[in-house]
Amino acid sequence: MRTPGTGAFCPSAAAPADRGRATLRSVSRLPAFFAALTLGGGAVVVAVTLLRAPAPAIASGGALVASPLPQLAPHAVPAADRIRTPIPRLEPKVDPVLAAREALESAIAWRPSRPLGSPNAGTLGDGVVLPREGVHFFTWDPFRWRTPSPASRRHGTDRLVRTVLGVVRAYARANPDAPRVGIGDLSRPEGGPFDARFGVVGEFGPARGYLGHVSHQNGLDVDVYYPRVDGAERAPDRLEDVDRVLAQQLVDLFVAAGAEFVFVGPRTGLTGPPGVVQPLARHDDHLHVRLPPG
Numbered sequence: 001m002r003t004p005g006t007g008a009f010c011p012s013a014a015a016p017a018d019r020g021r022a023t024l025r026s027v028s029r030l031p032a033f034f035a036a037l038t039l040g041g042g043a044v045v046v047a048v049t050l051l052r053a054p055a056p057a058i059a060s061g062g063a064l065v066a067s068p069l070p071q072l073a074p075h076a077v078p079a080a081d082r083i084r085t086p087i088p089r090l091e092p093k094v095d096p097v098l099a100a101r102e103a104l105e106s107a108i109a110w111r112p113s114r115p116l117g118s119p120n121a122g123t124l125g126d127g128v129v130l131p132r133e134g135v136h137f138f139t140w141d142p143f144r145w146r147t148p149s150p151a152s153r154r155h156g157t158d159r160l161v162r163t164v165l166g167v168v169r170a171y172a173r174a175n176p177d178a179p180r181v182g183i184g185d186l187s188r189p190e191g192g193p194f195d196a197r198f199g200v201v202g203e204f205g206p207a208r209g210y211l212g213h214v215s216h217q218n219g220l221d222v223d224v225y226y227p228r229v230d231g232a233e234r235a236p237d238r239l240e241d242v243d244r245v246l247a248q249q250l251v252d253l254f255v256a257a258g259a260e261f262v263f264v265g266p267r268t269g270l271t272g273p274p275g276v277v278q279p280l281a282r283h284d285d286h287l288h289v290r291l292p293p294g
């Protein structure tokens, strides 16, 4: 039996159906389709809209076979609906303190230097200035007993400055948790006498009374403070402050780097090759390295 008024929706789908049962009169593959249902003697028209839903299967006779609506998995959010969250850029972390120390080392004005005369009576030609601090060292002013040391006390031959940088770098590699190494006096800008006229230099502080350097005149000498057991970046204030294990490593590294002499404090117990590592009075807070002239 044909239901009047509904065949216009889809003429080809018109088919009779039993009374009392839902009868599909029109099906379309368009995004929207309308189904007319006839219940008993009355007709109810229901408009159903499905967006992008596949057409339901139609059994022979035009009956609608129930097919479940497609369901999206909970995580399958259409791309257009996703909230666009910018992906944070992974910038390399820059430590400004470390960068400043690296910059100081990079700015060293290297040039071939000339150690003239002897360490006790000489001068320095074309010296190189050790920076006031670096990645693995700080400088210590033995006259004012503070860091940093003024540039006027930090001149050496290019070879001496390279040796210092190489040793402190090797020391830091072997002791990554150790504090930086304290570097004391090298030579004056053009070498020459470095005695009490340039500040009274003492052991464990100027108050102990010591009139300055006899040597340190031609860019081949450098004082290096023993590391402290408390890890502070300052010179030892007394013998008990000295970390003798780390201090011995510094002695060994300077010997390996070609030092002609390494003078150490008589009370420190530091040792090394006889003739190279020698105990010397007033060196219980620092070691003194001298490079050979050649």
Ligand SMILES: [Zn+2]
Pocket: 213, 216, 221, 222, 223, 287, 288, 289
């Ligand atoms: Zn010295």
